[in-house]
Amino acid sequence: MELWTDTQMASIHKMLNPRSLAVIGATPRLQYGGRFLAAALKAQERVRIYAVNPNYQEIMGIPSYASVTELPEAPDLVGIVVPYHQVLGTLQDCHRKGVGAAIVISAGFAERGLADRRELQNQLGDFARESGLRMSGPNCLGLANVKDDIWATSSSRGADGLRGPVGLICQSGATAFGPFLVRAVDNGIGFSYIISTGNEADLDFTDFARYLLDDPSTRVIAGFVEGFKRADKFLEVAKLAAERGKPLVMIKIGRSELGARAASSHTAALTGSDALYEAVFAQYGVVRVQGYDELLAVSHLLAHTPRPAKPGIAVVSHSGGISSLTADMCGQAGLDLPPLSDQARDGINGVLKGFGWAANPSDVTGYANSESFPQIMDYMIDEPQVGTLVVASAGADSQAAQVVALRDRSEKGVVFLWTGSQNATSGLAQLKAANIPLFYAPDTLARGLQAL
Known part of the structure; x- marks a missing residue:
């Protein structure tokens, strides 16, 4: 049995890449329907945006249509923000119109x-699969194509300049x-897409992950998952x-019984043995x-560091305590220094002129300068x-610039363990x-390095 078809991926x-979008x-x-339209309108120069609500003739400066069937074209994507008992009928209207895909924000399922x-x-799920009008949700907040700055979401939050490979x-x-x-x-981390899947009546986490596996703008797939409805699909995604x-x-x-119970109640997810998931993850x-x-x-x-x-x-640091703790955390994670x-060693000692400690980790003290x-x-x-x-430091401006220059000219990875204040500093901003x-902590650094 084929897990994913070409029409499903289309x-x-x-x-994820609509050229036209209607908000029903x-x-x-500025509630769910209004926020969705406001977010979509930010891409109005590149995406044709329509409003659908029979109670208005105009919303946010664009015409409002009484029904999706009255739109001048069949949109690539619709966002559905109507009472739960109207969703199925709305999907049927969308199918008759020839709509490409749907995001169902509506909750209550x-x-x-x-x-x-x-x-x-x-x-809803049966209709989506049988009709070919595939849907995300219900009970979701939508998605964002961050790389092209298209926000199809009822979230009140957005972000400019957040493009990246995750x-x-x-x-x-x-x-x-x-x-x-x-x-x-806050941390300058960019996304290609942000996708919320909600209750997953039709498309689920693995369907979107399968798409991102083929997406050249995505180098890493990050997921927040409460449970999987099709273990075979997740196994195939993990294998690929x-x-x-x-x-x-x-x-x-x-991981805990309380967590599994909470996940099940939140989005109606099917949770299973955590030990089984651990085994699959490890494999x-x-x-x-x-x-x-x-x-x-x-x-x-993983997105910005070569394997x-x-x-x-x-590990190099201005502090013996920080370098020792970092080495200890790395050792506990099974990493080699x-x-x-x-x-x-002789070269570093020559530079330090008898100050500090030339080893791995190196404690170069405050004697090391720009x-x-x-x-x-x-x-x-x-x-x-x-x-x-790994450079562990509070990162003065000149040092941050030197670390960036080293990363740019080296084929090896350079990682920074920031030991200073996370409030805005120009050195941190440069990095x-x-x-x-x-x-920002040696233990999370060590777990991250494990993944390389």
């Missing part, structure tokens, strides 16, 4: 835990457009991701992480057994702007 392509249930009020609502959700898929829309988006903006070398980084809810190299910040940091690391030819890690060669620090980094990254250099992978 529907997802229209959903649009209103002038299986997540309510009521038999009749589960049955209604099943009817594709984010979340079953929870408020998580995708809440903590993930806010933290990504491993074969293609496209990392899959995931938060999978359900196919899926990177499992613990929280929002770690998912973003590890995804960003090391050698497993060795080198190879000893320096005599040539590198002239000597680049030499020390060169000695360490040029070691033949080293594949990745973010240059897409230098950043971590």
Whole structure:
């Protein structure tokens, strides 16, 4: 049995790259329908936008049509924001019009835990598959094509200049457009797409992940998942991701009984044995992480760091305590910090003139300055057994520029462990702007390096 068809992938392509978009249930009020229209209108110069609501003649400066069937064209994508009992009829109207794909924002289905609502959700899924009008949701917040700045979402949040190579898929829309988006903006981490799938009556996490596996603008797929309805589809996605070398980084809810119970009640997800998921993740190299910040940091690391030819890690810091703790965390994660060669050690000692400690990790103390620090980094990254250099520091402006320059000229990876304040500083801003992978704690750094 074929898990994905060309027509299914074509529907997802229209959903993620629409040339025309209609918001059914649009209103002038900035609630779900109004926010969806306001977000879509930001792409009005590139995407033809329509409002559908029989109660208005005009909304936000564009005509409002009484029905999707009255639109001057069949849009590639519709956002449906109507009461739950009207969704099926709305989908049927969309199918008659020839609409390409649908996002159902409307809630009130299986997540309510009521038999009749589960049955209604099943009817939505059955209709979508039988008619070919594929849908995301219900009970989702929509999606964003960040690379082309097309926001098809009812979220009140958006972001400019957030383009990047990480594709984010979340079953929870408020998580995708809440903590993930806010933290990504704060940390300069860019996305290709942000996708919320909600209750997954039709298209699910694995369908979008399968699309992103073929997407050249996505180098890493990041996921926030509460459960899978088709284990065979996830297994195939994990296998293909491993074969293609496209990392899959995931938060999978359900390590505890409480977490599994909460996930099931939230989006009507089917949760299963966590030990089984762990085994699958280990078999196919899926990177499992613990929280929002770690998912973003590890995804960003994998997207912007070459796969090391050698497993060795080198650590350099102005602090002996920080370098020792970082080495300890790396050791606990099973990483190797190879000893320096005599040539590198003698070279660093010559630069430090008797101050600091020339080893791996290196404690270069405050003696290392803007002239000597680049030499020390060169000695360490040029070691033949080293594949990745970690710089642990508060990062003065000059040092940040030197780290960026080293990354640009080296074929090896350069990662920064930021030890200073996360409030805005020009040094930190330089690192973010240059897409230098950043971590703020040695333990999350070590887990990230494990994934390389």
